[in-house]
Amino acid sequence: MSKVLKFGGKSLASLHTNNNLLNIIANYLETSTLIIVVSAIGNTTDLLLELLEKAKENKPYTDQLQELNALNFYPQINTEEHFKLIENILQGVSLIQDYSAKVQDLLLAQGELISSKVVTQLLLNQGLQATFVNSSQLIKTDAYFTAANVNETLTELAVKTEFEKLSDKKLIVLGGFIGSTAENEITTLGRNGSNLTAALIANYTQAEEFLNFTHVDGIYTANPEWVASAKRIEHLNYSEANELATFGASILHAKTIVPLIDKKIPLRILNTLNPDSTGTLISAEPTPNGVKSLTVLQNVALINFHGKGLFGKVGVDARIFNALAKNNISVSVISQGSSERGLGFVVNDSEATSAKEILEHEFQHDFYTKDVENISINNNIAVVSIIGQDLKSFHKPYSALVKNGIVPILFNNSVSGKNISLVIEKEQFKKALHVIHGQIFGVNKTVNIAVVGKGTVGSVLIDQIVASKNQISERKNIDLNIFAIANSHSVYFSTNGFNTNWQDQFNIPQPNSLSSIIEYAKENHLENLILIDNTAAESLPNRYNDFIDNGFDIVSSNKIANTLSFEFYKNLRENLKKNQKQYLYETNVGAGLPLIDNIKLLHLSGENITKIKGVFSGTLSYIFNLFSVENKPFSEVLRAAIEKGFTEPDPRDDLSGTDVARKLLILARELDLENELQDISIQNLIPTEFQSLTVQEFLAQLSGLNNHYDDLKQQLKANEVLRYVGELSGDLQQQKGVLETKLVKVDKNSALGQLSGSDSIFEIYTESYGDRPIIIQGAGAGAHVTARGVFGDILRLAEKK
DSSP states (O other), X not given: OEEEEEEOHHHHGGGGTOOHHHHHHHHXXXXXXXXXXXXXXXXXXXXXXXXXXXXXXXXXXXXXXXXXXXXXXXXXXXXXXXXXXXXXXXXXXXXXXXXXXXXXXHHHHHHHHHHHHHHHHHHHHTTOOOEEEOGGGTXXXXXXXXXXXXXXXXXXXXXXXXXXXXXXXXXXXXXXXXXXXXXXXXXXXXXXXXXXXXHHHXXXXXXXXXXXXXXXXXXXXXXXXXXXXXXXXXXXXXXXXXXXXXXXXXXXXXXXXXXXXXXXXXXXXXXXXXXXXXXXXXXXXXXXXXXXXXXXEOSEEEEEEEOGGGTTOTTHHHHHHHHHHHTTOOOOOEEEOSSSSEEEEEXXXXXXXXXXXXXXXXXXXXXXXXXXXXEEEXXXXXXXXXXXXXXXXXXXHHHXXXXXXXXXXXXXXXXXXXXXXXXXXXXXXXXXXXHHHHHHSOOOEEEEEEEEOOXXXXXXHHHHHHHHHHHHHHHHOEEEEEEEEEOSSEEEEOTTOOOTTGGGGXXXXXXXXSHHHHHHHHHTTOOSEEEEEOOOOSTTGGGHHHHHHTTEEEEEOOOGGGTSOHHHHHHHHHHXXXXXXXXXXXXXXTTTSSOHHHHHHHHHTTOOEEEEEEEOOHHHHHHHHHHHHSOOOHHHHHHHHHHTTOSOSSTHHHHTSHHHHHHHHHHHHHTTOXXXXXXXXXXXXXXXXXXXXXXXXXXXXXXXXXXXXXXXHHTOOTTEEEEEEEEEESOTTSSOOEEEXXXXXXXXXXXXXXXXXTEEEEEEEETTTTTSOXXXXXXXXXXXXXXXXXXXXXXXXXXXX
């Protein structure tokens, strides 16, 4: 019994530098008779095609010819006749500035003939008795040049006849990919045709095993060059492998498996550069149910056929596919509409124009009668196939795709019900692979995060994320990857994620145009995107819709977006709904307290909220909690708040009451009220004469506030304290409520009066609870608390992706 060993072009490319291929052959030869099938060396086929095009356009091609010679030249191996033929063909093409498919095949065949002669001689040089066979005389085909179809009857006869003559030979070498017509005109079997050659030889010689040596360790759950988390598949059955080959697995020819099935010849995919790997076994043995792999067809086009007038007519599909079949055009994916006469199908992009012309000719009368309206081509597509996927569980990967802004143009379920193919925009296929692979194969889901604002809260948040990253990965199977960090001036990128020493990872900054973050995510095919807004500016909220349109969810501690005009607020929600994205902002009111979610839940459940009242600002809470009970001037208390980092850089931003007003407005809008910021009655705690000063001037004159606040303090009764409160009241079932912020006196034994430190407190009055409010109280200020709240929103989003 013999073994067939096939070596691909990348395996042969290393012949100049190592003896792996020769050593592998020598090792197997110790126990078996071997038939070696080889592809052209390295990128020889691509170079030959490039030379043809250069010659056709009458452009210089000396550099490419020298590269070809360097790749295929071995001292003391006589391949001169092939190089001479190559040069003659190119000279002829240059003269007439054109070439036929027959000429192309004759040229490309030289690559296989050279490589098989080179390998034969190198084996002889190693003392191994190798015999060269011209495979073009064995593989008999039709005259469909560049993608010839094998005549199996003639090929079987030729192979058996030749190998009977060679029955005493232990080591035979031949090229793949090539054949010849009955008139002995050279043909080729199409790209990856060497696999088909090897499979046919294995069948007709009744080989015990077919070993396909490539540049990878086997077949993977996805192309590992595109999906780093892809895993090697140990075992596939023939049917699964055939589906993989049909729908784009690059190391298998679409027809490779068929010749092996009849004789049940096992095929093993191995790595020339890693001979210790066990690779992937393909055999008749059954395998467990489930998704096996993801594949991609790239060089394809979608033909859209529209004809409302043909609805209900018999034989339309037959006319379409018979017309294409007569011209040897194969169709890979088909999807048909039912409400109107619409048909979409996928062909090789090189055949798309011909397919369109063939159908226009076939349906020329139907165009005249207006029964057929349009036949169009979409070249900007790729086909992603999920091998082993059935419809029962398809909703999960499909939902994940839509959440990432990838909506298939059409999809097709195979007859077996175990393979789903999606036609998507070409630029989205790598991102689609990442999304589907993470969803199906249980590898960690990557959530890609852009943090804008690296001030106090932003820096603490980044530290919290990187510190918890490993724990979250282990517990939740979620990898949090911060790929961008930006401030108002610059943005820094790291595709592999910023780590504990994130500030040391900053490379050359790019100007922060915000658009650069969107473009970077696109260019790197990043999935599961979240934008974090830790700024206090209006510029970023005004760009939220751009990020949402490009697949980002939003998490924000910035209150601006929720307090701009109600029209902006409404449009933002509509855009979120349209794009199926989320916007979380729990820290907008109450820092890390669970306030907004609870109010949403109460309102959604139908609970009638009648009033909300409380101390909304942790900063103002600290100031008046301390000032009301301690014998200290107001300026001293305010300076202590500044030193603790409780206030904004300009403390008047807190003392103006606008921050409290914004928070109050956010809660009002959660109750579907349409209030605007200007509707709120706001008490500004800064006397008029201090409002126009610069920040520096104001900070230098803080003592000037003391008299005003001493007067307020003197008016307090023994059991009273000062609190700055926000209150939402009125008939909250109407379009607008009554909103006001003010400094008030309250009983020190009341819920508001007992507040201490920088805590916030919120009293939520409802119809069901009457005069007994729901009270939510806790830390209402501080970078760590706010950052932790933002982190919580990130995790809520990450788990839903």
